[in-house]
Amino acid sequence: xxxxxxxxxxxxxxxxxxxxxxxxxxxxxxxxxxxxxxxxxxxxxxxxxxxxxxxxxxxxxxxxxxxxxxxxxxxxxxxxxxxxxxxxxxxxxxxxxxxxxxxxxxxxxxxxxxxxxxxxxxxxxxxxxxxxxxxxxxxxxxxxxxxxxxxxxxxxxxxxxxxxxxxxxxxxxxxxxxxxxxxxxxxxxxxxxxxxxxxxxxxxxx
Ligand code: PCA
Numbered sequence: 001x002x003x004x005x006x007x008x009x010x011x012x013x014x015x016x017x018x019x020x021x022x023x024x025x026x027x028x029x030x031x032x033x034x035x036x037x038x039x040x041x042x043x044x045x046x047x048x049x050x051x052x053x054x055x056x057x058x059x060x061x062x063x064x065x066x067x068x069x070x071x072x073x074x075x076x077x078x079x080x081x082x083x084x085x086x087x088x089x090x091x092x093x094x095x096x097x098x099x100x101x102x103x104x105x106x107x108x109x110x111x112x113x114x115x116x117x118x119x120x121x122x123x124x125x126x127x128x129x130x131x132x133x134x135x136x137x138x139x140x141x142x143x144x145x146x147x148x149x150x151x152x153x154x155x156x157x158x159x160x161x162x163x164x165x166x167x168x169x170x171x172x173x174x175x176x177x178x179x180x181x182x183x184x185x186x187x188x189x190x191x192x193x194x195x196x197x198x199x200x201x202x203x204x205x206x
Contacts, residue, residue, distance in 0.1 A: 002186055003032050003056035005047065007063050007136065010038035010088050017165045018062040021178045024171070031182060032056065038136050039089040040081060044098070044143040051147050058156040058189045059144055060110065060182060063137035065161035070125035071177045072161035073115060074132040077106045077141035082134035093134075098142050106145035108158030110181075111188040118184050124177045132159055156189060 006018035019035050032054055036043040051059060065072055079102050081093035112128065119126040132138035141159035148157050160181055162174050 001030055001032055001054065001056050002182060002189065003034070003050055003054055003059045004182060005034045005036050005061045007036050007038045008088070011085060013066070017064040017162050017174065020165065021162060021175050022062060024175055025178060030186065036140065037088055039087045040091060040093060040136055040139050042089065043136050043140045047140050047144045048147045051144060055192065056155065057191050058185050060185055061140055061144060061159045062178065063159065063161055064164055066164050068161060068163045070127045070163065071119060071174070072127055072129045073112050074129050074141060074159035074161060075108045075112060076130045077108065077132060077145050077159065078138055079104050079142055080134060081139055087136055098139055099146060102146055106142060106149065108141070108145070109156045110158030111156065111184060114188060115181050115184045118180050119177060122176060122180060124173060124180065132161070137161065155192070156185060
């Protein structure tokens, strides 16, 4: 199962394109869809809980990047919260480590080249990015990658920023973009073996 997430609206925007798109995506038993609060603490804790509880085979987090015209494939999660605007709980972080003992950054582990090739083939604008910002998106990306590294999971995980939807026709384009990203990750992901319920015995329940 692939875990996908988006964020709820923040700031003055009435909607968040990542949430609108994720909700519009057709249901698929192999894809769990969760909308996170745009709050450092809540979103960071929730992505860790979801990874622990759902045991996904891959994690793709989506958020909106206002003012961007292309899909942004985020390759780096930085250990740094720094944004003058408050999150939805009113918290402002103007320059602090996410996890003081954690590494400066983690690289995303999505099949970026394959995603880019597929977006390219469909004529969807995209770019590679090494800066996911200093707000809740980068924070959530970092917490997800940290949890995956710390628990020794070898599952793909990355962050993708979508543009805000400013015209109805963009809805179809960016919905196709989101679907394409997920499809490529599904194709590149090995399902994890079911968890061993009785380690050390070949005869569960005996
Ligand atoms: N975008 C913000 C937070 C939530 C979202 O969708 C960001 O880029 O950090």
